[in-house]
Amino acid sequence: MTDPRLRSPVGPRWMRRLDRTADRGALWAVVAGGLFAAGRGPHRRAGVRGVMAAAATSAIAHALAKPLLPRARPWGRRFPSAHAASSSAFVTAAAMESPVVGAALVPVAVGVSTARVVLGERTVEDVVAGAALGAGVAVLTRRWWPVVRHAPARARPAGGAPALGDGAGLVVVANTSAGTPGPLEAIGQIVAPVVAPVIGVADEQGDDEAPPAPPSVIHDVLPRAQVIVPEPGVDFVEEVEAALDRPTPEGAPPQAVGVAGGDGSVAALAGLAQRRRVPLMVLPEGTLNHFARDVGIDDTATALAAARDGEAVLVDVGVVDIGSGDDDRAVAFVNTASLGGYPDMVKLRESWEGRWGKWPAAAFALVRVLAEATPLVVELDGKRRTIWLLFVGNGGYEPRGMAPLFRPRLDARKLDVRYLRADVPFSRTRFVISVAAGTLSRSRVYVAHSRTRLTVRVIGRPVGLATDGEVQPDADRFVFRIAPGAIPVYRPRET
Template sequence: MAAARDRPLSRPVTSRLPLWLERLDRTADRGLLWAVVAGGLVASGRGPRRRAGVRGVMAAAATSGIAHGLAKPLLPRARPWGRRFPSAHAASSSAFVLAAAMESPVLGAALVPVAVGVSAARISLGERTVEDVLAGALLGAGVAALTRRWWPVVRHAPARARPAGDAPPLADGSGLVIVANSSAGTPGALETLGQIVAPVLGADEPEEDAPPAPPSAIHEVLPRAQVIVPEAGVDFVEEVEAALDRPAPDGIAPRAVGVAGGDGSVAALAGLAQRRRVPLVVLPEGTLNHFARDVGIDDTPSALAAARDGEAVLVDVGVVDMASTENGVDRTVAFVNTASLGGYPDMVRLREQWEDRWGKWPSAAFALVRVLAEASPLVVELDGRRHTIWLLFVGNGGYEPRGMAPLFRPRLDARVLDVRYLRADVPFSRTRFVLSVLGGTLSRSRVYTAMSRTRLSVRVVGPAVGLATDGEVQPDADRFTFRIAPGAIPVYRPPEV
């Protein structure tokens, strides 16, 4: 009975519009409407819509908690039916739509009428005044804006880079050696890779009456390119280098290399391209293609067209000299994105498992918390100074944001290393780190260090450890020297980027 007395005495619903509003109002109760919308966006796949759903529902949930737990008790507004100010419906709706618009402005604009309808329903049904709804909308907008502090809006445009004026147009593909790393990638990517190089892979002989097989995607654009498909376990870098040292079948001297695969394959060929001073063609056909996206290569056809037309930019290549007397390691490894020691490789692996569902930044945060809970400190000397750390990150170029997890880089030719590490010699360092991330104050925290270097020397005090470079785990070593390789390499990319 008490609940019934709390309800306003509203007029009977006699038209379709109030009935629609009443149903919308019930659907929006307790955030159900926005939870359903977020679920649909997250299930729609990767990209801005998924990120919009995750950011929106988190902003709406936080706003609802603030409205019910803080704003209403602190800002009571007497009503005949006992309701209080501000409107939680309007607050949650405003938070969801504005947060979603940060990731996808088009989607945010499409959801504005729904949010307006929810607020109009509150007023039309006599549950709230215009002032209540406006106050709720302002509260939601403020919470949505605050999400940027602990979850930065990632720039999804390609990184900037200087044009490479000396990259030759490959025209029909003469002088181009491409390796297709069939051991890299998801099943879907491998199927695409098979279509790209299908005639090269040596399919079954066709029947006499069967029409000729269509050319591979590579040979449709660059018919005279030399494509290498190495056998499993074969060092494809050595095969490509051997091809560079001998004349191509058409008599044209090799003058460019290419790779169809993921970041690890690209890094291996980028190191070769840097040593041999030749341009690089990147065909994004791996499990993850972070480097290709940074460059601005969305798909294989656009990369091939750029190579044909000679459109390229200059890109830095990071290298790390590894050594270990105990393990007999003495090698130089190239990386195009990142290298890391400590718990960082495990964090990246977990983040990549979860990011398709939850988005990159929330997945990175959850993965980091889990790794830190299980990690053991690592004692290292960084340029001769001893530190105890949880993890070490080295990026090829300056990554952003500086006070958060590195998510993107503005330039591909910055000629610097982005060095970050999390200290383990500060009391309660892991707890302080998590609180700093949640509060958006990581850049001012004692447990977190970020700096730019042109060269970094690392010596592990203790047993040799593994190094992760672009998703590949290298042999254990205890001495590492990170640097930017001399001379950026031309990488072909479409001119409209």
């Protein structure tokens, strides 16, 4: 019951409506949905971080702060104000990802807090305490979920990359094997950025792609480019390689390759580009285009313009030699590769995503794998280790003491090697606690270092390897390395 001395019978109607809308976080859930619908980029990240911070703050305010900090009042209220706390948490967290979004939402948060005072539901001190609590929780999220630098990774300019002009000499593959999102996809995409780093593979994604740019879009900028749309089940790498062996109508050999797709398709063509010593054009047409994002390609038009003008940088390609004996095969990766729990998670996700959608399936598969995982006994460069999983990144990823989220350089010429020890008591529990507390860099269960080459031999039955989200056939020997000679990848010149 509200104190009649504080109730305002003439409170503005808009304040009463705003106050009701903010009950149980409904207002911020709607705002987060709008930001998420705005598409990839800082607005979506602002919505995800904001709703997570608001939810955590609300739980703390109701479960801890109010019971521990009671205010004896005739009307039975306690401080701090949960409305003010959630509002402050959402806006502060959103501003970390997008200052523009944060600034736009400040008046809404101020309005919610002001309404609580004007309508007599809270005092000024209650609102101030709530706002301080919310801002504090939002800032603390950085300890286990760092704010990622979203600028393109650095790389040396690629002198001599051909300017393709009208597209003559370019062979582009448009991979049409797209996935269809399930009904829970939107919910899963909000949950995924939080649960995926638990196993240290935040940058690994499969080739579950949106339909790629049609040939007409490519031909609008590069009218003479050769566009290959492979049939489902056909090895498009072989098609592109065959096209490279055929001369153009002018009699000259093709001089560049391109791919419209996600990271799995990009990795396959990057390996071909490295072997044939030709530049690569990346059209970001996948669900999550981590490699294109790191290179600095935000959309298809940007990539096409850079290829037309001949602007490119040198990028390393990771290679893993799989197997031993006559069945050796080399698989390229542009982002990451991993052994252990992640390949199992990918297999489960693929079997469930048709029913639930990719991200919910990934979240459920993560829980299943963590609960049922068995340690993996391996030799790392000849030294026996018992591990839960092994992560190998193409380049040095940051931050070092947490999940690998971004890389500052594309031409570092090194492998980022990380693994979770399974020979420490309660290792999985200690790992999760360290992630939540932001102390992973000091944990005994987490090992991170750099290598130029890594040899892994599995003791026991062969296991699967995941490269850029694609699960390779089981094997018991893997040699990770950086391919000799970086490849030119088209991207706009930095200004």
